Amino acid sequence: MTAPTPPTLIRPFTVSIPDSEIDDLKQRLARTRWPDPETVGDWSQGVRVENARSLVDHWERRYDWRRFESELNRLPQFLTEIDGLDIHFIHVRSKNPHAMPLILTHGWPGSIVEFLKLIGPLTDPVSFGGDAADSFDVVVPSLPGFGFSQKPTETGWTVSRIASAWAELMKRLGYTRWAAQGGDWGAVVTTALGAMQPEGLVGIHLNTQYAFPAQIPDTLSPEQRHAVETLALYTGDLGGSNHLQATKPETVGFALADSPAGQAAWIYEKFQSKTDNHGLAEDALSTDDMLDAISLYWFTNSAASSARIYWENKSGTLAGPKLTLPVAVTVFPRDIPLLPRSWIEDTYSNLIHYGEADKGGHFAALEQPDILVSEIRTGLRTLRS
Numbered sequence: 171m172t173a174p175t176p177p178t179l180i181r182p183f184t185v186s187i188p189d190s191e192i193d194d195l196k197q198r199l200a201r202t203r204w205p206d207p208e209t210v211g212d213w214s215q216g217v218r219v220e221n222a223r224s225l226v227d228h229w230e231r232r233y234d235w236r237r238f239e240s241e242l243n244r245l246p247q248f249l250t251e252i253d254g255l256d257i258h259f260i261h262v263r264s265k266n267p268h269a270m271p272l273i274l275t276h277g278w279p280g281s282i283v284e285f286l287k288l289i290g291p292l293t294d295p296v297s298f299g300g301d302a303a304d305s306f307d308v309v310v311p312s313l314p315g316f317g318f319s320q321k322p323t324e325t326g327w328t329v330s331r332i333a334s335a336w337a338e339l340m341k342r343l344g345y346t347r348w349a350a351q352g353g354d355w356g357a358v359v360t361t362a363l364g365a366m367q368p369e370g371l372v373g374i375h376l377n378t379q380y381a382f383p384a385q386i387p388d389t390l391s392p393e394q395r396h397a398v399e400t401l402a403l404y405t406g407d408l409g410g411s412n413h414l415q416a417t418k419p420e421t422v423g424f425a426l427a428d429s430p431a432g433q434a435a436w437i438y439e440k441f442q443s444k445t446d447n448h449g450l451a452e453d454a455l456s457t458d459d460m461l462d463a464i465s466l467y468w469f470t471n472s473a474a475s476s477a478r479i480y481w482e483n484k485s486g487t488l489a490g491p492k493l494t495l496p497v498a499v500t501v502f503p504r505d506i507p508l509l510p511r512s513w514i515e516d517t518y519s520n521l522i523h524y525g526e527a528d529k530g531g532h533f534a535a536l537e538q539p540d541i542l543v544s545e546i547r548t549g550l551r552t553l554r555s
Contacts, residue, residue: 180342183247183258183318185239187469192235195430195468199230202431213442214407217435221450225438226431228457229464238462241286249318250342252335255327258318259311260285261343264293266305270554271345272546273309273336277354277378278415278476279437280533281317283463285310287539292546303554304547311339313355315475317466322475328482329355329362337368346370349550353377353534355479358486365491373496373522373553375546377534379509380490381517393510400507401488408443408506411436415477416484423474433473434464444532446504454537463536490517498523498549500542504531523549 204223208215249256260282263269272292274285285308291298292306312319314327314335336359340348348370352360357378364374386398405412414422426433438451438460445454452460467473488507497518501508503526515521525545530538 180248180250183249185242185247185318187235187239191469195465196230198430199226202226202429204431213439216410217439217442221442222431222435222438225434225457225460229430229434229461233458233461233465235465235469238458238465242282245286245289247318250339252338252342253331255314255322255335256320257311257314257335257339258282259309259339260289261307261309262289262293263307264305266302268303268554269293269305269307270550271309271340271343271348272306272550273311273340273348273350274535275311275336275350275352275356275359276313276316276535277352277356277358278316278479279440279463279467280354280356280535281463281466282310282312283459283466284533284535288535288543288546291540291543295547298543300547304551306546307345309340309343311336313359313476313479315478316472317470321472322478325482327478329358329479329486330366332359333362333366334368336363337366337371340370347372349373349375349553351375351377351546354532358483358490361490361493364493364495364497367495371495373498373550374493375498375500375523375549377500377502377542377545378505378532379499379501379514379517380488381509381513382488382490382507383513383516384487384489391510391512394512397507397509397513404507411440412480415480417481419477419481420474422477426473427471430468433468434461436473437464437467441533444504444506445537446502446529446531454531455533459536492516493518494520496520496522496553498525498545500525500527500534500545500549502527502530502532502534502538502541504529505534506532522552525549 207219295304315321350360357376360374441451447453527541534542
């Protein structure tokens with residue numbers, strides 16, 4: 171009789187997508203039934219057919235999943251069961267024994283993909299022109315229902331529950347003093363960690379700030395008015411996918427699980443609308459970077475399971491809790507919504523760093539990895555003593 175697997179066991183993990191699934195993807199892409207073209211000259215009706223055709227053609231004919239799979243498998247990857255769910259994570263230890271442990275959390279339509287270019291500079295800063303004193307041990311988990319993490323089969327995986335799982339993960343890895351970073355939903359989870367203040371957490375860095383006032387004042391400064399306008403854009407014209415995922419995530423899954431072109435368009439539109447670009451997402455992100463992210467969603471069939479993070483947390487707001495632990499923030503100029511410094515300072519009473527990047531949008535780790543690395547180093551430096 172085989173002994174049961176201890177729930178605290180950390181098991182090595184290797185990505186290995188069967189050839190048959192890659193072949194199936196290419197066959198589906200080749201058989202795509204395209205919708206009629208949009209009736210406008212811009213992206214106001216959603217993804218333009220011409221651009222989607224170009225992306226899908228690249229996915230079918232030129233994109234190399236095995237290249238990306240090999241890139242992932244060069245990194246130490248693991249699974250561990252926390253709160254009844256297998257969590258997938260990358261864990262790279264620095265050669266510097268005094269490195270600060272840092273857990274990086276992605277959002278939607280993010281994944282571990284967005285942090286791959288940060289791991290080297292964070293764990294081995296000297297090789298990238300930095301100072302050894304800024305070394306980090308890096309932990310990059312996949313959110314429940316995302317990537318290679320297990321998909322919940324019950325409700326209740328709120329950001330607070332995820333934050334508790336992350337605290338357990340860091341404890342399980344043996345860390346007694348650590349920091350956390352995130353953007354998008356990753357910032358929501360990181361903010362929840364900040365509010366929870368689990369043992370060992372010394373501070374956080376956010377490139378998305380949830381710091382709107384619970385009640386918007388009647389009188390606004392120009393920066394505050396701009397924030398309200400970007401919020402209206404975020405919840406209005408740019409909020410279609412968010413609304414559907416918060417109300418009908420399973421319907422989203424049905425729409426996308428059988429159509430890779432549909433999955434590509436769903437994510438491509440988000441990259442288009444929220445990156446710092448000059449008219450096309452490709453100005454901010456490489457086609458292969460976008461397809462790495464899209465392919466990960468496709469091969470893990472996670473359209474529905476990832477969408478449920480919106481459903482599980484649909485009562486949340488962009489106000490967020492007021493935090494007292496050390497918080498470092500970096501504001502990227504084309505982020506949506508874009509908050510003013512006054513509201514950020516009011517929400518984070520122990521603001522240890524406020525940085526303003528000169529370029530970049532909502533997907534900072536993918537768009538401007540060098541800037542984000544520099545900001546994480548600077549923002550968390552005072553917590554090392």
